[in-house]
Amino acid sequence: MVDHTFVGHSTPRIDGVEKITGAAPFTDDLDFGPDLLHAEVVASPHAHARILGIDTYLAEQVPGVVKVVTGKSFQSTFGLYLEDRHIFAQDRVRFVGEQVAAVIARTRTAAKRAARMVIVSYEVLPAVFDTDAALADGAVELHPDLADYGRVPWFHPRPGTNIAHWRKLRKGDVAAGLRDADLVLEDTYTVPRYAHAAIEPHAVVAELSVAGRLTVWSASQSPYTQRNLFAEALGLSHRDIRVVTPYVGGGFGGKAGVTMEIIGAALAMTVRGHPVKLHWSREQEFVNTYQRQGLRAHLTIGARRDGTITALQHTLHWDAGAYVEYGANVVNAAGISATGPYRIEHVQLDSLCVYTNLPPGGPYRGFGYSEFTFGLESHIDRLAHGLGIDPVEFRRRNAVVGGDELPYGAQMNPSGLLEAIDRAADAIDWGIEQPAPSPTVRVGKGIAAFWKAPAMPPNAGSAAFLKFNEDGSVNITVSGMEIGQGYLTAMAQIAAEVLSVPPDRIRVETPDTDRNAYEWQTVASHVTWGCGNAVLAAANQARDRILDTVHRALGHDVASLYLVDEQVRSTTDPDLALPLREFVVTGLEQPSDGTFKGGPVVASGSFMPEFTSTRSDPETGQGGKPNVHYTVGAAGLVLEVDVETGRIAVRTVALAVDAGTAINPVAIEGQIAGGVLQGLGTVLYEELRFDDGGRLLNPTLTDYKLPTASDIPDRVIPIIVEVDQPDGPFGARGVGEHTMIPIAPLVANAVEDAVGVRITSMPITAERLYLALTAEDG
Amino acid sequence: MGHAVALKVNGESWSLEVEPAELLLEVLRSRVGIKSPKPGCERGDCGSCTVLLDGRSVRSCLVLAVEVDGHELTTVEGLGIDGLTELQQRMVELSSFQCGYCAPGIVLTATELLAVNPRPERHEVQAAMSGNLCRCTGYAPIIDAVLTAAATAAATTAPEV
Ligand code: FES
Ligand code: FES
Numbered sequence: 001m002v003d004h005t006f007v008g009h010s011t012p013r014i015d016g017v018e019k020i021t022g023a024a025p026f027t028d029d030l031d032f033g034p035d036l037l038h039a040e041v042v043a044s045p046h047a048h049a050r051i052l053g054i055d056t057y058l059a060e061q062v063p064g065v066v067k068v069v070t071g072k073s074f075q076s077t078f079g080l081y082l083e084d085r086h087i088f089a090q091d092r093v094r095f096v097g098e099q100v101a102a103v104i105a106r107t108r109t110a111a112k113r114a115a116r117m118v119i120v121s122y123e124v125l126p127a128v129f130d131t132d133a134a135l136a137d138g139a140v141e142l143h144p145d146l147a148d149y150g151r152v153p154w155f156h157p158r159p160g161t162n163i164a165h166w167r168k169l170r171k172g173d174v175a176a177g178l179r180d181a182d183l184v185l186e187d188t189y190t191v192p193r194y195a196h197a198a199i200e201p202h203a204v205v206a207e208l209s210v211a212g213r214l215t216v217w218s219a220s221q222s223p224y225t226q227r228n229l230f231a232e233a234l235g236l237s238h239r240d241i242r243v244v245t246p247y248v249g250g251g252f253g254g255k256a257g258v259t260m261e262i263i264g265a266a267l268a269m270t271v272r273g274h275p276v277k278l279h280w281s282r283e284q285e286f287v288n289t290y291q292r293q294g295l296r297a298h299l300t301i302g303a304r305r306d307g308t309i310t311a312l313q314h315t316l317h318w319d320a321g322a323y324v325e326y327g328a329n330v331v332n333a334a335g336i337s338a339t340g341p342y343r344i345e346h347v348q349l350d351s352l353c354v355y356t357n358l359p360p361g362g363p364y365r366g367f368g369y370s371e372f373t374f375g376l377e378s379h380i381d382r383l384a385h386g387l388g389i390d391p392v393e394f395r396r397r398n399a400v401v402g403g404d405e406l407p408y409g410a411q412m413n414p415s416g417l418l419e420a421i422d423r424a425a426d427a428i429d430w431g432i433e434q435p436a437p438s439p440t441v442r443v444g445k446g447i448a449a450f451w452k453a454p455a456m457p458p459n460a461g462s463a464a465f466l467k468f469n470e471d472g473s474v475n476i477t478v479s480g481m482e483i484g485q486g487y488l489t490a491m492a493q494i495a496a497e498v499l500s501v502p503p504d505r506i507r508v509e510t511p512d513t514d515r516n517a518y519e520w521q522t523v524a525s526h527v528t529w530g531c532g533n534a535v536l537a538a539a540n541q542a543r544d545r546i547l548d549t550v551h552r553a554l555g556h557d558v559a560s561l562y563l564v565d566e567q568v569r570s571t572t573d574p575d576l577a578l579p580l581r582e583f584v585v586t587g588l589e590q591p592s593d594g595t596f597k598g599g600p601v602v603a604s605g606s607f608m609p610e611f612t613s614t615r616s617d618p619e620t621g622q623g624g625k626p627n628v629h630y631t632v633g634a635a636g637l638v639l640e641v642d643v644e645t646g647r648i649a650v651r652t653v654a655l656a657v658d659a660g661t662a663i664n665p666v667a668i669e670g671q672i673a674g675g676v677l678q679g680l681g682t683v684l685y686e687e688l689r690f691d692d693g694g695r696l697l698n699p700t701l702t703d704y705k706l707p708t709a710s711d712i713p714d715r716v717i718p719i720i721v722e723v724d725q726p727d728g729p730f731g732a733r734g735v736g737e738h739t740m741i742p743i744a745p746l747v748a749n750a751v752e753d754a755v756g757v758r759i760t761s762m763p764i765t766a767e768r769l770y771l772a773l774t775a776e777d778g
Numbered sequence: 779m780g781h782a783v784a785l786k787v788n789g790e791s792w793s794l795e796v797e798p799a800e801l802l803l804e805v806l807r808s809r810v811g812i813k814s815p816k817p818g819c820e821r822g823d824c825g826s827c828t829v830l831l832d833g834r835s836v837r838s839c840l841v842l843a844v845e846v847d848g849h850e851l852t853t854v855e856g857l858g859i860d861g862l863t864e865l866q867q868r869m870v871e872l873s874s875f876q877c878g879y880c881a882p883g884i885v886l887t888a889t890e891l892l893a894v895n896p897r898p899e900r901h902e903v904q905a906a907m908s909g910n911l912c913r914c915t916g917y918a919p920i921i922d923a924v925l926t927a928a929a930t931a932a933a934t935t936a937p938e939v
Pocket of ligand 1: 819
């Protein structure tokens with residue numbers, strides 16, 4: 001491994017002091033003066049209904065109310081990948097909580113009071129709340145206009161049904177592969193819906209100036225994507241829209257794309273000259289952003305006695321909710337990668353995006369992989385046991401390695417899956433039995449592997465601007481979003497490595513689309529890689545300019561010049577030691593005549609993965625190169641089950657992830673600690689529950705339990721594997737989402753190891769496990 | 779009818795007229811201009827709105843502004859006036875936070891803990907922190923910073939022999 005000065009060294013976050021002192025601004029912290037108006041939405045109480053009429057008269061009489069806005073004012077559709085949404089419901093509502101109208105008032109209290117006085121009359125329609133009902137013959141059709149919606153070319157909707165997208169993948173001959181197997185195992189796994197539950201709720205402030213310029217401040221992972229969708233939906237030029245995103249208090253996919261922000265932007269269009277603020281309550285945060293989609297996965301895998309997997313058939317029915325403009329791409333991503341990180345000759349994947357009358361589904365850390373890996377890695381474990389092969393060995397035998405052909409024909413990138421499996425297993429003393437602390441407690445160990453690729457359009461770009469300051473410090477403006485993952489610090493380290501300026505002398509700014517360079521979105525765990533490449537290009541350009549200036553002013557050969565310790569040095573002239581701060585803005589004086597060469601050093605860089613393509617055969621999924629690369633890893637876990645209560649106590653989790661090159665090891669360790677606990681929440685107790693009318697039963701943090709400091713495992717062991725990503729900045733690839741992916745099956749596998757019971761539905765609550773245990777006894 | 783309320787916020791005296799139903803969280807953020815207490819749930823579940831009321835942590839979304847008449851409040855802005863505290867320094871060094879939204883509340887809860895229990899055990903730190911939700915970090919880097927800060931403080935005040 002190459003030894004770097006800044007890259008690869010654990011570096012305290014450059015935003016650490018701001019956050020620890022309360023100085024870091026979040027959207028809701030910004031002040032807008034007495035001119036600020038407040039908005040509240042009127043939400044549908046029905047899961048599916050026709051809107052017969054909206055009476056705003058009473059609401060308009062409430063003192064302080066400025067305006068009541070309905071869908072009449074905004075009729076265009078929008079959506080990231082499939083344009084199936086309206087800013088406000090038009091003729092019908094499709095989930096409980098959908099925005100039908102909004103009140104703009106001088107105070108939050110007045111807006112709330114008036115919103116309750118908007119009278120909407122509905123004709124209730126039959127509704128569907130799960131994929132079976134939505135796919136049944138004669139099911140009510142949620143989107144009769146599906147055929148007319150704009151969409152990306154790689155989506156394949158089935159108009160006339162509730163299937164918004166069906167991703168198919170066919171490789172080899174699955175029937176033959178299953179015949180060839182010594183053991184074929186078939187089962188169904190269910191995964192409920194989950195909430196991101198970032199601690200900061202969504203917030204937006206938008207203002208259309210009297211001169212017609214729209215500025216939007218939002219808590220978002222996607223400032224440029226928001227600008228783009230606002231421009232299209234509101235009919236403005238991109239030039240006239242400015243999106244500013246201060247720090248974001250947790251994203252996890254929930255603040256990707258556009259959700260409630262477009263309501264704020266639209267409302268601003270109706271009250272020219274006034275900023276309008278919309279701030280989600282916790283309940284609205286649960287109901288009207290994105291939820292993680294529910295999944296029912298039917299899985300058949302065959303393997304030979306020697307441990308070779310011969311065939312895999314995976315049918316995924318996604319409960320994608322009322323609108324799938326973003327969620328359908330989650331379904332797509334799963335539909336090309338739901339083999340997991342294994343080399344399998346015969347594959348059949350069917351991933352169906354199904355409309356239901358539940359809140360819109362969307363991206364959540366793991367982007368489909370967290371969901372399908374529960375069933376897949378549970379199944380892999382069961383096959384291993386069925387064949388009498390050690391689960392670690394079984395995974396090793398089938399593990400994908402660099403150069404393998406992927407299910408859709410492209411080649412696997414270099415990756416350290418085998419090393420990850422070995423190190424995760426070693427870390428939990430795999431194969432060594434651990435004594436139980438008491439007679440009613442059983443100890444179990446589990447193992448699981450994972451992979452995930454960024455799911456992006458083939459032309460998702462990143463760009464960076466960089467400038468030097470008079471004291472030799474550096475400012476970088478990019479539009480990736482610091483959502484906690486440590487992105488700003490990683491970008492500073494990448495530039496630092498090239499420029500020899502330490503990260504704490506580099507400021508990386510949060511986005512403002514007027515000033516910061518382009519970034520598609522901060523999703524897919526791709527910004528370290530994509531935006532990192534843009535920052536690297538900008539830093540290289542700045543370095544070239546610096547060296548060129550020295551060459552032109554002092555005559556040194558450029559090839560002999562290099563940067564170290566914030567100076568320009570020369571391999572041929574040991575006396576040359578030019579501090580950057582002396583000339584990166586004001587230029588270098590020429591000894592001969594006192595004139596200056598150079599000038600303020602500014603640079604830019606941009607990056608796009610020019611090798612990807614989503615063109616594939618819709619019937620087989622063959623062709624194209626839809627994924628830039630995969631990040632792989634494995635995890636091991638030790639837990640205890642109290643057989644008298646079904647309670648699970650997680651003792652140790654070891655998670656190994658292949659970061660390519662770790663830019664900032666401490667940040668990766670942070671992603672591991674955080675992702676592991678988020679995963680444990682989903683498998684042990686979190687779950688969104690709905691009544692039979694589609695109303696969310698637990699929209700509070702009292703009833704939707706998040707893990708607390710008392711719920712953490714005794715030990716989380718982070719393991720960083722480093723097999724270079726050849727096209728990554730210094731060899732890096734993303735790891736942020738991945739750390740959550742293996743956790744659910746890991747627990748399921750360890751539970752079976754402990755008590756011999758296989759749970760195929762998440763979450764594995766104490767109650768569910770206890771009932772399974774007692775059923776087993778009976 | 780407004781109520782006159784006199785209070786100290788981070789050492790500064792304030793006199794305000796507040797409505798009977800106004801929450802301390804709202805008053806701090808929009809009237810006093812202190813933004814570190816954050817709304818996360820506005821019903822007492824998350825702890826992101828934590829402030830110290832006469833040195834004891836409270837959830838400012840559950841306190842009426844009229845109740846703090848004559849009391850002293852400390853927010854995280856008030857802790858760092860003379861530079862970062864020992865605890866804050868350890869938190870920066872260990873990159874304890876990710877998005878940082880929970881940080882102001884957690885810093886105050888941990889500050890209170892160390893004031894009443896300068897050498898807490900790990901499980902005591904966990905118990906003290908368990909009313910402050912953090913969705914990002916898995917808590918471990920936060921707990922480590924609290925324990926390290928406690929150990930450093932102990933080493934400087936009472937050197938072991
Ligand atoms: S906002 Fe006060 S406890 Fe959540
Ligand atoms: S750091 Fe994000 S909630 Fe704690």
